[in-house]
Amino acid sequence: MQTKRWNMQKEQPNHQAIQEAAELLKNGETVAFPTETVYGLGANAADSRAVSKIFKAKGRPEDNPLIAHVATKEQLSKLVSILPDIAKTLLDTFTPGPLTVVLPSNGVCASNVTAGLSTIGVRIPEHPVAQELLKTCELPIAAPSANISGKPSPTTADHVWADLQGKIAGLVDGGPTGVGVESTVVDCSQDIPVVLRPGGITKEQLEEAVGTVMVDPALANTSDNPKSPGMKYTHYAPEVPMWLVAGMPKNIQVIIDRERDSQKRIGVMASTETADQLQADRIIPLGSDLREIASRLYDALRIFKNGDVDLILCETFPQTDIGLAVMNRLEKAATAYVDH
Numbered sequence: 001m002q003t004k005r006w007n008m009q010k011e012q013p014n015h016q017a018i019q020e021a022a023e024l025l026k027n028g029e030t031v032a033f034p035t036e037t038v039y040g041l042g043a044n045a046a047d048s049r050a051v052s053k054i055f056k057a058k059g060r061p062e063d064n065p066l067i068a069h070v071a072t073k074e075q076l077s078k079l080v081s082i083l084p085d086i087a088k089t090l091l092d093t094f095t096p097g098p099l100t101v102v103l104p105s106n107g108v109c110a111s112n113v114t115a116g117l118s119t120i121g122v123r124i125p126e127h128p129v130a131q132e133l134l135k136t137c138e139l140p141i142a143a144p145s146a147n148i149s150g151k152p153s154p155t156t157a158d159h160v161w162a163d164l165q166g167k168i169a170g171l172v173d174g175g176p177t178g179v180g181v182e183s184t185v186v187d188c189s190q191d192i193p194v195v196l197r198p199g200g201i202t203k204e205q206l207e208e209a210v211g212t213v214m215v216d217p218a219l220a221n222t223s224d225n226p227k228s229p230g231m232k233y234t235h236y237a238p239e240v241p242m243w244l245v246a247g248m249p250k251n252i253q254v255i256i257d258r259e260r261d262s263q264k265r266i267g268v269m270a271s272t273e274t275a276d277q278l279q280a281d282r283i284i285p286l287g288s289d290l291r292e293i294a295s296r297l298y299d300a301l302r303i304f305k306n307g308d309v310d311l312i313l314c315e316t317f318p319q320t321d322i323g324l325a326v327m328n329r330l331e332k333a334a335t336a337y338v339d340h
C-alpha cells in the first residue's frame, strides 16, 4: 500500500489535505495524525473492518482496547450510556486535552474498539490538526499510538513513517507533538475515579478538580492484573537493552565505567543537569524539567540503535507531576533496575 503524506503547520491545518485525509477515514482506511500527546493511527470507530486495519498495521494484540477520539463533548456523549457528574467536571476542566475518560459504552463504536469490554475510553484532543480532522470527517475515530506495537510511541511524523510506511493509507504531518507522553486514562465508571494510566494530566491536577482520585494499584505492583488491558504488554522498548539507574551522577558514572570496562558501548539518557556531569559513548540530555523530559522521552528512546550502543543507562526521576507518567513508561521500556 502507498502511504499518502501531507505536511502542514500545527497552527495552520491545510484544509484541502485534511479533506483528503477525512475522505480516506470515511472510506474505511487508516490515517495517522498528530495530537498534543503522540501521533495516533485513526480509523472509523463505528466500522469494525476499518478498526481491524489498525490492529493489523500495528501488530497490536486484539484484547488491548482503543481510545475513541471526537471533536466535541456533544459527540462524546453519543458514545456512552451514562455521563456521571464527575466525568462531566473532568471533561469541562481538562478537555480538549490529554485526558481519556473510561465510561460505559452504548455500543455505537464497534466491539473490536473496546476489545469486547462494556466500557469505552473516549478523548477530545486539543491539537488543531486533530480537531480539524475530527470535525471534517464527523466520525468517532479510534486511534491508538501510531507505532508498531511494543516500540516507543511516535512524537514526530518521521517516527510514524519509519514504523508504518506502506502499511497505512495516510499520514498527516503536523510537526512534533507537545506533551510527549500519552493521555491520562481515568476510569469514571465507578463512584471514585481511578487513574488506569498516568499521562499528560497529573493526579495532582485531577484531585484539584474533583477531590479524591485513586491510582490503579496494578501500576505500582506489576504482579496485579492491570485494569487497563494495554498496561500489561511490553511497551516503549528501545532497540538495545536499557537499565534504569537510581542515584547521584557520581553513582551513575561508576556503573558506566564498569560496563565500559567490559567492552560495552554505553548510551545515556538523563536530565540536562546530570548529563553535563557524565561521560559515556553517547549522551542524550532530556531537558531541565519534568515536562521537557516527557516531551523528549520517546524520541530519545528511538535514537539509540543496534550497532551504535550496546546498553542504555537512564536516570530515574521523581514520581511527582508528569514524572509519574515518565517513570511508568521508563519502567516498561527498561530491562533492569540497578542501583550499584
Ligand code: AMP
Residues within 6 Å of the ligand: 064, 065, 066, 067, 102, 114, 117, 119, 120, 121, 143, 144, 145, 182, 185, 196, 197, 227, 228, 229, 230, 231
Ligand atoms: P494507546 O491507544 O496505545 O495509547 O493505548 C490506549 C490505552 O487505553 C491502553 O492502555 C488501553 O488498555 C487503555 N484503554 C482503552 N480503553 C479502555 C477501557 N475501556 N478500559 C480500560 N482501559 C482502556
Ligand code: MG
Residues within 6 Å of the ligand: 144, 145, 153
Ligand atoms: Mg500505544
